[in-house]
Amino acid sequence: MNVALDREQKPANGTRQEFAPWKDPSQRPLVRFEGVTKRFGEVTAVDGLSLGIYEREFFALLGPSGCGKTTLMRMLAGFEEPTKGRVLLGEQDLAGVPPYRRPVNMMFQSYALFPHMSVRDNVAFGLKQDRLPKSEIAARVAEVLRLVKLSGFERRKPDQLSGGQRQRVALARSLVKRPKVLLLDEPLAALDKKLREETQFELMELQSSLGMTFMMVTHDQEEAMAVADRIAVMNHGCIVQMGTPAEIYEQPATRYVADFIGDVNLIEAKVTARDGRNVVMQSGIIAAPLRAASDAEVAVGADVALALRPEKVKITVRKPADATENFTRGTVAGIAYLGDFSIFQVRLESGQVFKAARPNVTRFTDQPITWDDRVFLSWSPEAGVVLTQ
Amino acid sequence: MSNEASASRGRALVVLVPYLWLLFFFLVPFLIVFKISLSDDVLAQPPYAPVLDLSAGWDGIREFVAALDFENYAFVLGDSLYVQSYLQSLGIAAFSTLILILIGFPIAYGMARSPRSWRPLLLMLVILPFWTSFLIRVYAWMGILAREGLVNQVLVGTGILSQPVEILATNSAVVLGIVYSYLPFMVLPLYAALDRLDESLLEAAADLGAPPWKSFWLITFPLAMPGLIAGSLLCFIPAVGEFVIPDLLGGSDTLMIGRTLWTEFFSNRSWSIASVIAVFLLIVLVVPMVLYQNLQARSLEAGK
Numbered sequence: 292m293n294v295a296l297d298r299e300q301k302p303a304n305g306t307r308q309e310f311a312p313w314k315d316p317s318q319r320p321l322v323r324f325e326g327v328t329k330r331f332g333e334v335t336a337v338d339g340l341s342l343g344i345y346e347r348e349f350f351a352l353l354g355p356s357g358c359g360k361t362t363l364m365r366m367l368a369g370f371e372e373p374t375k376g377r378v379l380l381g382e383q384d385l386a387g388v389p390p391y392r393r394p395v396n397m398m399f400q401s402y403a404l405f406p407h408m409s410v411r412d413n414v415a416f417g418l419k420q421d422r423l424p425k426s427e428i429a430a431r432v433a434e435v436l437r438l439v440k441l442s443g444f445e446r447r448k449p450d451q452l453s454g455g456q457r458q459r460v461a462l463a464r465s466l467v468k469r470p471k472v473l474l475l476d477e478p479l480a481a482l483d484k485k486l487r488e489e490t491q492f493e494l495m496e497l498q499s500s501l502g503m504t505f506m507m508v509t510h511d512q513e514e515a516m517a518v519a520d521r522i523a524v525m526n527h528g529c530i531v532q533m534g535t536p537a538e539i540y541e542q543p544a545t546r547y548v549a550d551f552i553g554d555v556n557l558i559e560a561k562v563t564a565r566d567g568r569n570v571v572m573q574s575g576i577i578a579a580p581l582r583a584a585s586d587a588e589v590a591v592g593a594d595v596a597l598a599l600r601p602e603k604v605k606i607t608v609r610k611p612a613d614a615t616e617n618f619t620r621g622t623v624a625g626i627a628y629l630g631d632f633s634i635f636q637v638r639l640e641s642g643q644v645f646k647a648a649r650p651n652v653t654r655f656t657d658q659p660i661t662w663d664d665r666v667f668l669s670w671s672p673e674a675g676v677v678l679t680q
Numbered sequence: 681m682s683n684e685a686s687a688s689r690g691r692a693l694v695v696l697v698p699y700l701w702l703l704f705f706f707l708v709p710f711l712i713v714f715k716i717s718l719s720d721d722v723l724a725q726p727p728y729a730p731v732l733d734l735s736a737g738w739d740g741i742r743e744f745v746a747a748l749d750f751e752n753y754a755f756v757l758g759d760s761l762y763v764q765s766y767l768q769s770l771g772i773a774a775f776s777t778l779i780l781i782l783i784g785f786p787i788a789y790g791m792a793r794s795p796r797s798w799r800p801l802l803l804m805l806v807i808l809p810f811w812t813s814f815l816i817r818v819y820a821w822m823g824i825l826a827r828e829g830l831v832n833q834v835l836v837g838t839g840i841l842s843q844p845v846e847i848l849a850t851n852s853a854v855v856l857g858i859v860y861s862y863l864p865f866m867v868l869p870l871y872a873a874l875d876r877l878d879e880s881l882l883e884a885a886a887d888l889g890a891p892p893w894k895s896f897w898l899i900t901f902p903l904a905m906p907g908l909i910a911g912s913l914l915c916f917i918p919a920v921g922e923f924v925i926p927d928l929l930g931g932s933d934t935l936m937i938g939r940t941l942w943t944e945f946f947s948n949r950s951w952s953i954a955s956v957i958a959v960f961l962l963i964v965l966v967v968p969m970v971l972y973q974n975l976q977a978r979s980l981e982a983g984k
Contacts, residue, residue: 370883390886403884407902416898420889468888 310520312345321346321504322367322472327376329362329528336362338528339376344472349498349505351515354525355551360508363525364474367506368397380471391420396470400477402461404449410436410460411445417468435467438497455486462494466501475507479514491517512552516540524548540600545680549598554634556604556645557678558597562589569672572597576641577619585677596678603674604647606635606660611669618669621645623662635660637668710962717955718748728951752956762957765935766964772851772926772936773919776858777866780915781908783859784866788907789900791867792874803871806864818857818928825853825929849931857925862918866911873907874900909972917965937961 312318320343329337337359344350352360365371366378369390378385385393396417405413411432418428436442439459449457458481465473478494479487495518498505509515515522516536523533524547532544543549546557560574560581570589572581574597583597605611611618624644625636630651637645647668660666719728730747733740756762791802809817824830825848832844847853877900885895923938930936937957945954 368883368887370886389891390883391889391891395887397884397887399880399884401878401880403878403880405881405884405899407905416885416890417888420894464884464888 320344323379325377327373330374335528346504347502349520351507351519351522353515353522358525359528360525364508369393395472396465396468397474398461398465398478402457406449409446414464414467435463439463472504477509546596546678554601556599562591562593570677576643581617582672583675583677584672597675598678599675601646601648603670605669606647607667610667616669618667623664713955713958716951717959719952721950721952727949752952756956765937765940768935769920769937773916776855776919777912777916779859780866788867788870788874791871806867821857851934853929854926857929858919862915865914869910870907873904877903
């Protein structure tokens with residue numbers, strides 16, 4: 292399931308304080324995209340987008356392929372110039388500054404390791420361009436290789452390394468110049484699941500121990516949630532929602548975000564009344580009125596969607612006792628056993644399929660729920676989110 | 681089981697065919713040439729001796745072997761004419777190859793960087809000259825370079841020169857002919873190498889602080905090296921032994937080894953000396969190639 296780690300307490304400089312510079316109006320972002328548009332011929336890849344990334348932040352751009360997230364990153368690296376708008380690093384406008392003069396480094400999705408150079412020469416490449424003394428280059432290469440646990444591989448060529456090792460060389464090569472911003476283009480996409488999860492934690496550790504600013508592009512929402520301080524969900528060249536992983540997951544702003552991040556049951560409904568904190572809705576697929584807590588301004592009669600995460604839906608054989616709960620009835624149509632969780636697909640009387648997740652807290656169950664069982668699905672008013680968009 | 685056996689037999693057959701080809705059409709002829717190089721010239725048919733006579737049995741073979749010697753090799757090495765024509769061949773071929781690299785690299789680079797949809801057309805244009813006979817194209821150069829040829833007419837007509845210059849029948853004309861004829865052999869392997877080059881490598885180099893000229897020198901050029909070496913060998917080796925171009929475009933002082941060989945064989949009817957020249961030519965070309973291959977293999981090993 293999703294690893295929505297609590298990143299509130301970030302031990303960046305030894306003190307355990309909340310890391311949220313975006314809430315502090317006195318802070319200025321390190322990187323600013325101001326009304327940036329990028330067109331390739333007829334295609335608009337990035338559409339009037341503004342965004343600020345703060346120092347020491349781990350920022351993730353998340354979206355499906357073709358949403359413009361890579362183009363946005365490449366504009367910061369200098370491989371693309373914006374058609375309109377400005378990209379600023381600190382107080383410097385980066386317009387016209389070629390990639391080789393920008394104090395940012397990028398880790399490429401393909402890794403782009405130089406095949407004719409050894410690991411050492413690959414990593415030293417950037418430092419040699421800066422004409423640093425030989426002894427310093429050697430020391431810094433050794434240091435960064437130790438950091439990515441590749442000491443002893445200095446003389447290997449890229450084609451003599453495994454995928455995971457190549458990934459580390461690419462990371463080391465982009466880290467060694469201590470860039471102001473490290474750009475990561477789908478850094479973990481080519482790794483298998485186990486290695487990916489390990490590497491996620493290593494990336495986070497590296498980022499907080501080095502105190503660097505990371506900007507990552509990914510289409511993998513689990514990856515973004517696991518590592519990032521903030522996530523910007525992109526679609527069609529615009530940011531749909533920006534916030535911490537928990538905000539994005541628990542308070543999606545639109546149907547698109549709710550559906551893109553994690554698993555969700557979306558129930559289309561009409562608002563019938565307002566009852567204190569709760570919005571009362573009527574949907575076509577569940578007979579009983581639905582109640583959901585919402586602080587948003589929702590007019591009576593508006594068409595909304597109730598977004599409900601599977602793990603917040605309880606699945607029981609008996610009717611739930613709590614009267615405040617929303618509930619409906621259905622038949623188990625499918626079970627996916629994931630080890631830690633089981634996902635039940637429940638067909639409602641209206642025919643729609645609902646997903647409910649249940650943690651497997653014990654190894655055996657007296658009364659396992661199985662195929663074709665008649666079950667009750669229930670959830671509290673606090674479980675669902677009312678979406679107007 | 682039998683399936684596997686027949687599969688491995690099939691594989692052996694596939695490998696065997698080219699080796700049999702090389703055996704019959706390279707090794708056997710080479711041994712014949714080598715044998716002639718150890719023989720003496722005689723006025724007879726064939727014009728060399730001894731000739732192996734198997735009907736005489738063991739004595740015949742012993743006599744045959746005893747008559748073979750290396751005196752022709754000593755003769756060729758001792759005569760400065762031959763040594764000079766080797767040196768001049770190598771010199772002209774090396775210089776031509778250098779010019780081929782200087783012209784071919786930008787062409788191949790431009791092709792590899794052009795829009796994908798143009799590339800088949802550009803490739804076609806490189807190969808197009810092959811559709812006309814090589815001999816006719818070299819003859820055409822005689823017309824262009826002659827004293828009353830196109831080049832001189834233009835130069836004199838526009839007043840750049842007051843009187844025509846000798847271009848035909850000089851070493852420059854030979855180099856020009858070689859460069860013109862061999863250009864596709866340089867461009868195609870270079871293009872293949874540059875086309876494979878992943879553009880993100882150049883972006884990575886730029887990202888790490890290398891300006892374009894530096895990333896060309898540090899990334900593009902070394903990665904194009906295999907193509908450059910293949911193209912250079914494809915041009916240099918046949919250029920050393922080239923006969924048609926020096927014969928048609930070269931002057932009487934253009935001593936290239938192909939021409940010397942032709943003279944020995946057809947004018948002097950000295951098959952043995954011609955064979956010695958051929959054997960030396962092979963050694964001159966094969967030894968550096970073997971050395972290079974060894975070096976390559978060792979540098980690959982070193983990385984492991």
